[in-house]
Amino acid sequence: MSEPRALGRPADPALDDALIAAAIAELIELGYAGLTTAGVARRAGSSTAAIYRRWRSKQELVADTAARLVDDALAPVDTGTLAGDLAELLAHKHAAMAGGVGTALLTLIGASSHDEELAAVLRAEVFGRTRARVEQVLAQAAARGERVAGVDATAFAMLLTMAGLSPLIVGDGIPDAAYVRLLTAAVHHAGE
Amino acid sequence: MSEPRALGRPADPALDDALIAAAIAELIELGYAGLTTAGVARRAGSSTAAIYRRWRSKQELVADTAARLVDDALAPVDTGTLAGDLAELLAHKHAAMAGGVGTALLTLIGASSHDEELAAVLRAEVFGRTRARVEQVLAQAAARGERVAGVDATAFAMLLTMAGLSPLIVGDGIPDAAYVRLLTAAVHHAGE
Numbered sequence: 186m187s188e189p190r191a192l193g194r195p196a197d198p199a200l201d202d203a204l205i206a207a208a209i210a211e212l213i214e215l216g217y218a219g220l221t222t223a224g225v226a227r228r229a230g231s232s233t234a235a236i237y238r239r240w241r242s243k244q245e246l247v248a249d250t251a252a253r254l255v256d257d258a259l260a261p262v263d264t265g266t267l268a269g270d271l272a273e274l275l276a277h278k279h280a281a282m283a284g285g286v287g288t289a290l291l292t293l294i295g296a297s298s299h300d301e302e303l304a305a306v307l308r309a310e311v312f313g314r315t316r317a318r319v320e321q322v323l324a325q326a327a328a329r330g331e332r333v334a335g336v337d338a339t340a341f342a343m344l345l346t347m348a349g350l351s352p353l354i355v356g357d358g359i360p361d362a363a364y365v366r367l368l369t370a371a372v373h374h375a376g377e
Numbered sequence: 378m379s380e381p382r383a384l385g386r387p388a389d390p391a392l393d394d395a396l397i398a399a400a401i402a403e404l405i406e407l408g409y410a411g412l413t414t415a416g417v418a419r420r421a422g423s424s425t426a427a428i429y430r431r432w433r434s435k436q437e438l439v440a441d442t443a444a445r446l447v448d449d450a451l452a453p454v455d456t457g458t459l460a461g462d463l464a465e466l467l468a469h470k471h472a473a474m475a476g477g478v479g480t481a482l483l484t485l486i487g488a489s490s491h492d493e494e495l496a497a498v499l500r501a502e503v504f505g506r507t508r509a510r511v512e513q514v515l516a517q518a519a520a521r522g523e524r525v526a527g528v529d530a531t532a533f534a535m536l537l538t539m540a541g542l543s544p545l546i547v548g549d550g551i552p553d554a555a556y557v558r559l560l561t562a563a564v565h566h567a568g569e
Contacts, residue, residue: 216491288490295487298480299408312547337555347539355504363529370566371559
């Protein structure tokens with residue numbers, strides 16, 4: 186995850202972690218609209234002052250929270266093939282999205298449609314991280330000699346993100362293998 | 378769109394249309410959480426009784442409303458190539474999502490994560506329609522002799538849906554051409 190924005194606070198990683206954990210729990214329980222800095226402080230046994238020493242706004246707190254969730258879903262992969270890497274990325278993502286975490290992220294995406302500040306931080310903290318991981322996977326594929334020419338990494342990251350969220354949107358009806366086949370073919374042949 | 382669920386109401390397509398139009402306006406202005414059947418009735422110059430003669434719940438009204446929006450985005454296409462069809466589907470989608478409509482749909486997706494009834498109707502009315510259009514486009518491609526073997530139409534519909542929504546989620550930074558290249562390659566080579 187990114188470091189909380191330093192605003193002259195004393196360093197206290199344990200309290201940072203407690204506040205982020207409380208924010209995750211509040212997001213899962215209440216969604217973005219229901220989350221308040223007061224509620225997060227109360228759950229962490231801390232104070233809103235402690236929150237505002239670390240983050241300038243609810244949106245910034247939530248952005249760091251979302252970044253933490255996404256980092257769990259984006260552990261590095263290197264299986265030896267592009268198809269293997271994509272399958273493992275999707276498996277990590279599903280594991281990280283269990284227990285209400287995916288639902289919490291989905292409410293953030295929905296809320297961002299009426300909240301430009303939230304949209305901007307989500308774009309940077311969540312989507313930006315996914316894109317960086319995708320670029321790494323594509324670079325690994327290229328280094329192995331797999332064809333990756335002509336692939337727009339940003340567009341591909343968007344497709345992969347949504348494949349990862351699809352169980353939340355359309356249920357468990359679509360097997361990962363179907364996505365892996367489509368996405369691997371897309372990468373190998375987009376340059377033709 | 379699907380017909381409003383008949384519950385013994387007198388047929389009155391003009392009032393059906395006025396209620397749907399009012400629901401669209403309320404969704405754009407207030408999002409799903411803010412929409413009420415009383416507000417929709419007021420805006421349409423009608424009554425909540427008129428709404429409940431047509432739809433059993435807010436979720437059903439919203440489902441028919443979403444279906445109307447999606448039908449506008451899913452006009453039939455037949456350009457002579459798969460790539461052309463996909464480009465036109467994306468262009469239709471962007472046009473239909475302008476003016477706050479896409480934002481309204483995005484709030485529905487977000488809200489569906491905490492509302493199982495809404496999730497079920499969205500799945501059927503919105504995602505089901507997209508899948509049907511995708512199947513038609515794939516059938517056209519097959520009839521022309523383009524390779525479509527091995528494509529999971531449901532997974533592909535999900536990827537296409539999200540390509541269409543991406544300007545709302547990550548801004549206008551990803552050109553449709555990048556998606557068309559990826560998605561066309563995916564279809565043509567998924568069976569390899």
